[in-house]
Amino acid sequence: MYRKDKYWIMSLIRFGMKKISFFNGLLILFASLQIVACQNEDDKTLLTPDGKVDVSKAVQFKVNFADYNADEQIKSSRAGNATNDTVSRQFVELENGLVADIVIKKDRKPSPKPVATRALENGSYTMLAYKNGTLLDSLKGTVSGGTFTVSDSRDGMGLGAGTYDFILYNDKVTRNGNKLFVKRENMETALIGRTQYTVTASPQKQQVDFVMKHAAARLSIYLETPVYERYTMSNTYTIQKADFISLPSTGITSVASYDPVTDNWSTDENKEYEHKDISIYSQTYYYFLPSTDFSKVGVRAREGKLFRMDLTAHPIQFTLFRNSTILSANASYSAFVQVLPKVYYLMSDGTIGLLDKTTRFGGTKTPIGIVLSRSKRLAVGLGRAGNGSTTLAWQTVDQYSNNKIYNSKVYSSANLFSALNDLDGEHNTWDASASKDGVTIKANEKEKFPAFYAAAHYGEVLAQKGIHLTNGMENKKWFLPSVGEMAYAYRVLGFGEDNSFPGGSSYKALWYYALWRGAFFDGGCIDFSTSDVTYFFTSTQYDNGLAGMMIFDKNYMEFSRSFTKLQQQVLAFVHY
DSSP, X not given: OHHHHHHHHHHHHHHHHHHHHHHHHHHHHHHHHHHHHHHHHHHHTTBOTTSOEEHHHHEEEEEEEOOTTHHHHHHHHHHTSOOOOEEEEEEEEOSTTEEEEEEEEXXXXXXXSOHHHHSOOOEEEEXXXXXXXXXXXXXXXXXXXXXXXXXXXXXXXXXXXXXXXXXXXXXXXXXXXXXXXXXXXXXTTOEEEEEEEEEOSSOOOEEEEEEEEESSEEEEEEEOOOEETTEEOGGGEEEEEEEEEESSTTOEEEEEEEETTTXXXXXXXXXXXXXXXXXXXXXXXXXXXXXOBGGGEEEEEEEEEETTEETTTSOEEEESOSSOOBOOTTOEEEEEEEEEEOOOEEETTSOEEOGGGBGGGTSSBOEEEEEEXXXXXXXXXXXXXXXXXXXXXXXXXXXXXXXXXXBSSOBOTTOGXXXXXXXXXXXXXXXGGGBTTSOOOGGGOTTTOHHHHHHHTHHHHHHHTTOOOXXXXXXXXXXXXXXXXXXXXXXXXHOOOGGGOOOSSSEEEEOOHHHHHHHHHHTTOOOSOOOSXXXXXXXXXXXXXXXXXXXXXXXXXXXXXXXXXXXXXXXXXXXX
């Protein structure tokens, strides 16, 4: 009896549990149907009356902000190292024997503005929807807290399933037909963003992300004092005032238009650029519309001093870009400008040109020398003469007598200045008649006249460096320069003046040593001593058996003399 009762009780329990499970299942099913019904009812509100997706309701538009060069900074950080940020480099010839070395770089650092000002500003915005280059609809709204909210009172924007280009712009941008316009007075605050998104057929909540970018490009300018190694020109290089100008006066872009279909900018209107002082020694940005032709944007330095030139009386001006160049919207650039003496370089093929013609600065030519006189076709080799020898003796014929005369023409050692008109270096080196004995050709005497021989065989130094002379340069005669020819380096490369010599048996004159060093340095010469003083032999000879010598000091250049048995540095000259 007990077992039967127990069995009956257990069966009743199992039956009850099945009833409870069935009941719960019914409850879950009913609840699910209710949810689906609600969802379907809500989804209907995401559709327009004609059954398209109402993007004003179905799509949430999130709006972010990309500061100037944000894309470039991301690329650089992803690469793990610094990218090549140089946009262009050019050498612009100026008046008064000057040239502007202009380097344009993209900024690789965040905006100097406070974080608060880099955030997206709230305000009125307009959104456009394009498909296959055709404008379908537009919506007005506001951006607040990084979200675009439609404020149009009309029905929303109905779009079928497909891929669309969405354009969003703020109230500093205007639209006329299918183009957007930005005026110069609004360019600093005008924002435009575009994105591509595929709208799905099912009426579900979707999200489209915009990245708003500046419509303008910006540029900072630094007028830099030249620095060569540790030598600066700050004492003679003081540009005090400069400004932007239009070159020519026809003006630069004042209204730019943006085509959402092609994603391109173009100029709609030009006006002369309002003269604006440039902060030349600190980072101050100046703004331009992206279609601006920068070959027409000039800089004028109008107050200060450049070497011995008064900029107030003789202002200089130059363009930042040689060719027509369009800067990118939302891009930030810096222009680094050095105004330097105009230095022409002699190339391996016998042609001459500025640094931008050389391989070191983007050209195709190999420099071998620095042009000292175009009228006399005189140039100095870029490197030291002598195969591995840093210094050489003028002569070794008689090491113990300093009264020997080896040149057929000599000058008074009491008046070194008298030799400044001696331009016979090639004659002294290569002609037997230049020797006192009328027989010796010093260019061929390696042991007897090492300095002459080294200068005459400078082509061998170039060959060892892999530089091959062509177009007749291989037949030119290199030589040990005279005092007068060495003086060209002082005048041309160091902005020296003959009338500054005080007189006497030794002549000292102020010059710009850094510029002289810089001309060799820029040309690729790296083998000169970093000493503040360098001594160079000339082919000129004075009485008492003394050889003419030029002393190039960081503060002055000196015409002097040297015992011929002593060893000095040698430069090779050539008539090209």
